[in-house]
Amino acid sequence: MDLLALSVILVAFCFQCTWQEVSSWADRDSWNYLSLRYGIWHKPAPTIMAALRDGYVRKNNNCKTRNHIGFLYHRHGDTISMPIYDSNGRIAGIQSSIPGNMWGYNSQNKTISLPPPNLIPPFLHGSQNSRGIPWYTLTAYFKHPRLICNPTDTKARRGRGLFIQMGLNAESEYMEIPLHSKDLSPHWVKGTCMPQMGMHYFMNLSRDMPCENLYPVFLMYNTEGQLGAFGWSFQGNPSQRNIPGDMSWFKLEPTFYPFLFGSTQLPKCMHYEKFRVSGMHIWLRDPNTMLCTAATVPVTRPTTTTVATSRTQATVDIAIESQEPISLSDSLTPNLCVIMLTILMLVL
Structure with missing residues (x-):
């Protein structure tokens, strides 16, 4: 030869x-399980090809946009769950939108427009609909944002994760969520533990918190302290489309607060009869592993790495779970x- x-x-x-x-x-870079619940159980398509078969349509042709990074898809006008795919066609995140014409209440039970300015970010300005109503987005990525359009980027930490977009430049303006509850800052406060959900954590929740500061991101960890789910929760009552099988926000009235929040940690204003909380749960692990009692789970081999973000330098544990041996x-x-x-x- x-x-x-x-x-x-x-x-x-x-x-x-x-x-x-x-x-x-x-x-x-992928989570083993991804599902959402808001009215119905829903498993987003894992790839672009599967999304197209399910009737989803791409919203942007460029991987990097002003409002997000990656390729955003939607179906039948749904703005609650819009999957984001990376340059390899794999699911890499999710974006949800709420209308900017809702009204809520502050600590004195006075009417305010939603979302409150102090919650921007993580709410970010989106586009306007045909009636001129502005929309606000919440966006999460399941791996480092720098890897979504450039999977060979050597400056980004590899492995699954959770990153909340906090600015127009998603590659540098994000909040990285610790993969283990022991690495949470004191700002994350324990709520209620629910089977199939795990232990809830809320940002700066206390009896003295102004109701207009109800943070729209919450976290859920299993009995091993591993991140297993997260969700959106915000003040307001978005209108719903009365379409059979359609997706909807969960609606939380004061009588149902104990399912999420600790009974002694809520401000009085949240018990105002007109106050409403809406949201959605997003699972990264099988809900059957999100328990509230001691359970036998596979032992993980944690390795520690330091990851620099645009805002902080944080040390987090990366849990290595049942991954295939490196070939x-x-x-x-x-x-x-x-x-x-x-x-x-x-x-x-």
């Missing part, structure tokens, strides 16, 4: 190895390709 033919075969071999490595990265093509083969190509160049 002449050297030219050998070089062609070697280049093709190395391309295959590199593609396998990128594919393995994508697998490790030869993931670890040794790319380096072998470099050596072989170097030898071939010297021979030529």
Whole structure:
């Protein structure tokens, strides 16, 4: 075999190895389970191809936009659950929108417009509908935002995660959620633990909290302290479409507060008869693993890494769970390709 033919075969071999490595990265960047509940149980399509088969339509052609990063899809005018896919066509996040024409109440039970300005971000200004009503978005990513449009970015931490967009530049303006409850800041306050949901955590929730400060993001951890779900919760009562099988926000009246919040941690204004909380739960793990009593779960092997964000420097635990062993093509083969190509160049 002449050297030219050998070089062609070697280049093709190395391309295959590199593609396998990128594919393995994508697998490790994904959560094993993703489902939502708001009126009905819903599992977002894991890939763009599956989303298209389910009737979803792409909203943007450029991976990087003013309001989010990645390719946003929607179906039948639904603004509650709009999946986001990365450049490899895998689900990488979710965005929800609420109308900007709702009214709520402050600590004195006086009427205010929603969302309150102090909750922007994580609420971000979206687009306007055909009637000129502005929309506000909440956006979460399931891996580092820098990897969504550029899966080979070497500056971003790999592995699954949860990142809440906090500005127009999603690659640098985000809040990274700890994967373990022990790494939460004191601002996250324990709520109620519910089977299939886990232990709820709310931002700065207390009896002295002004009701206009009800933070729209909450977290849920299992009995091992592992992040397993999160959700949106906000003041307001968005209108619903009366379509059978359609998705809807959960509506939380004061009588149902104990299912989420601790009984002694709510401000008096949240018990005002007209005060309403709406929201949605988003699971990253199987709900059957989100228990509130001691349970036998696979032992994880935590490794600690320091991740820099645009706002803070935080140390978090990355839980390695039942991942496939790294194959030869993931670890040794790319380096072998470099050596072989170097030898071939010297021979030529």
